[in-house]
Amino acid sequence: MRNRPAMIALVFLSAMACRCSHAVDGFSVDVIERTCERVAPAIGLLSYTAEVTSPASGTTARRERNALGLVVASDGLVITHGHLFIEDTEPVDIRFTIGQSDAERDYEAKLLRKPDDVNLCFLRLLSDAPLDLPAVHFDQHATLRLGEPVMVIGLLSQTLDYARSVFGCRVGAILDKPRLTYCLDQSLRFGFVTGPVFNTNGAVVGVVGFDLSTSEGGDLYVRSGHPLVYQAALFQHYIDQPPTEHEIITPEEPAWLGVFTQPLKDDFAEYWGLPKDGGVIVSTVVPGSPAEQVGLVSGDVITHFAGVEVRPKLDREVMQFTKLVRESGVGNEVDVRLLRNGERMELKVMLSARPKAAGEATEYDDEVFGLTVRELTTDVRILMNLPDAVQGVIVRRVKSGSVAQQANMRPGIIIMNFGGHPITNIEDFKKAILNVAQQKPDEVAAFCRAGTLTGFFRLEPRW
Numbered sequence: 001m002r003n004r005p006a007m008i009a010l011v012f013l014s015a016m017a018c019r020c021s022h023a024v025d026g027f028s029v030d031v032i033e034r035t036c037e038r039v040a041p042a043i044g045l046l047s048y049t050a051e052v053t054s055p056a057s058g059t060t061a062r063r064e065r066n067a068l069g070l071v072v073a074s075d076g077l078v079i080t081h082g083h084l085f086i087e088d089t090e091p092v093d094i095r096f097t098i099g100q101s102d103a104e105r106d107y108e109a110k111l112l113r114k115p116d117d118v119n120l121c122f123l124r125l126l127s128d129a130p131l132d133l134p135a136v137h138f139d140q141h142a143t144l145r146l147g148e149p150v151m152v153i154g155l156l157s158q159t160l161d162y163a164r165s166v167f168g169c170r171v172g173a174i175l176d177k178p179r180l181t182y183c184l185d186q187s188l189r190f191g192f193v194t195g196p197v198f199n200t201n202g203a204v205v206g207v208v209g210f211d212l213s214t215s216e217g218g219d220l221y222v223r224s225g226h227p228l229v230y231q232a233a234l235f236q237h238y239i240d241q242p243p244t245e246h247e248i249i250t251p252e253e254p255a256w257l258g259v260f261t262q263p264l265k266d267d268f269a270e271y272w273g274l275p276k277d278g279g280v281i282v283s284t285v286v287p288g289s290p291a292e293q294v295g296l297v298s299g300d301v302i303t304h305f306a307g308v309e310v311r312p313k314l315d316r317e318v319m320q321f322t323k324l325v326r327e328s329g330v331g332n333e334v335d336v337r338l339l340r341n342g343e344r345m346e347l348k349v350m351l352s353a354r355p356k357a358a359g360e361a362t363e364y365d366d367e368v369f370g371l372t373v374r375e376l377t378t379d380v381r382i383l384m385n386l387p388d389a390v391q392g393v394i395v396r397r398v399k400s401g402s403v404a405q406q407a408n409m410r411p412g413i414i415i416m417n418f419g420g421h422p423i424t425n426i427e428d429f430k431k432a433i434l435n436v437a438q439q440k441p442d443e444v445a446a447f448c449r450a451g452t453l454t455g456f457f458r459l460e461p462r463w
Contacts, residue, residue, distance in 0.1 A: 115238055184227040193209070255328045
């Protein structure tokens, strides 16, 4: 641990100081003590440097951060909160410290590919020798009831030596759409995020989590801003089959229709003369998608998909349709019932695998000019309204003080030609950088697209 006081013994609430068996908000103190003795040794402290990039300026700042890490497999598999890795933030130099006093151990940790269906990150501890660490085991079949008391084990702040502590709260709400979600009734300190949650029987039912907001990259499951219990069933399969650096194992490959949608709100229905029953409005059809191939067009209102009625009227209810499509299976032919200009229609569509999204796109860090670029993906093309004729790479980050920053380049610019070399993909850009670096010219011209405008940037490298 880097100049940190050693973690001290588990801290209990003052009401638990005596070893007795009376109830504490529905809990037996004996149950709390036994569960903590079993589970707390699997809790450790993650420390890392977050490289945070400003979307506006493209500059990158480095910030030292800590978080709770939980060992979920004795061979060194650790989970932590999903905000460790989000859009514009990348963790580096990750360390994990576990144990207390003389038994304290410190490991380098490697971030694995992040799941797209639960806001958790998985890490693999690196060690020359096989690991046999204390690990927490979850009860996948345990459920929670409204108002049921639960306990969370977490870490206190640095001023209290990151001591492990317990916190009691209750299930304040249960949401069943788009998936079963348990909401806690109290706010929690950051040190309790990803902390194991156990019930009055001592069964560990899940961990505390926070969903991503849409601005943070949240997509399908967005219940941001409130502490939730991620029940074990949401992530146990990732423990059984851990993700790797290059591949993530999902229960089933998500299917793709290829439409951007919005709910049929009552005002739209009234304007179009449709029943105010809800539905899914097709706002955009992705070129080359299954939707385009069967003739779906903008303005269609989907009312049934794969035999299931879909009637969203609110933005968040469209997530149910998105989930339905994803879980319908790649390669399956499904029935789609819709309204077009008020007339009922029925189509059959063969679903395909989802194409690579921006978050999965290949990136390249150029150390010469200070640019991080990313390949153009289908979703980016749609959002930026780019015709197929526009080829190149998109600027993801611009290093502070770099040649590119001095030339006023910024994130979102599409590089189409660099130093006289046409750019259609990442490999072209790498070759262009290599050729320019070998020639060492006094000035390099980059032909780029910014919004609907095109033009040249003049870069003056310092060889």
